[in-house]
Amino acid sequence: MTNLLELDLRSNHLLEIPESLLEIKGLERLDLRWDHELNPPGWLHKLEANGCIVYL
Numbered sequence: 001m002t003n004l005l006e007l008d009l010r011s012n013h014l015l016e017i018p019e020s021l022l023e024i025k026g027l028e029r030l031d032l033r034w035d036h037e038l039n040p041p042g043w044l045h046k047l048e049a050n051g052c053i054v055y056l
Contacts, residue, residue, distance in 0.1 A: 005029070014038045022046055031055045 004024050009017070011034040021030070022043065030047060032038060033055050044054050 007031070010034045017041065019043055025050070027052045029053050029055070 003026065005026060006029040007021070007024075007027060008029075008031045010031050014032070014035045015037055016039065017032070019041065021027070027047065028051065030052055032040070040056055044056075048054055
């Protein structure tokens with residue numbers, strides 16, 4: 001998935017998200033809002049450091 005720029009996972013009742021999302025180098029936006037059960041992983045700051053905007 002080298003061309004994936006945005007990933008919208010809002011309101012999917014997620015409990016966790018895979019760390020493999022870090023492998024998507026061009027990701028510019030990750031939307032995780034409205035997943036109240038999701039415990040945000042500690043590695044999300046790495047996505048933000050790569051220029052990805054993370055919405056929680």
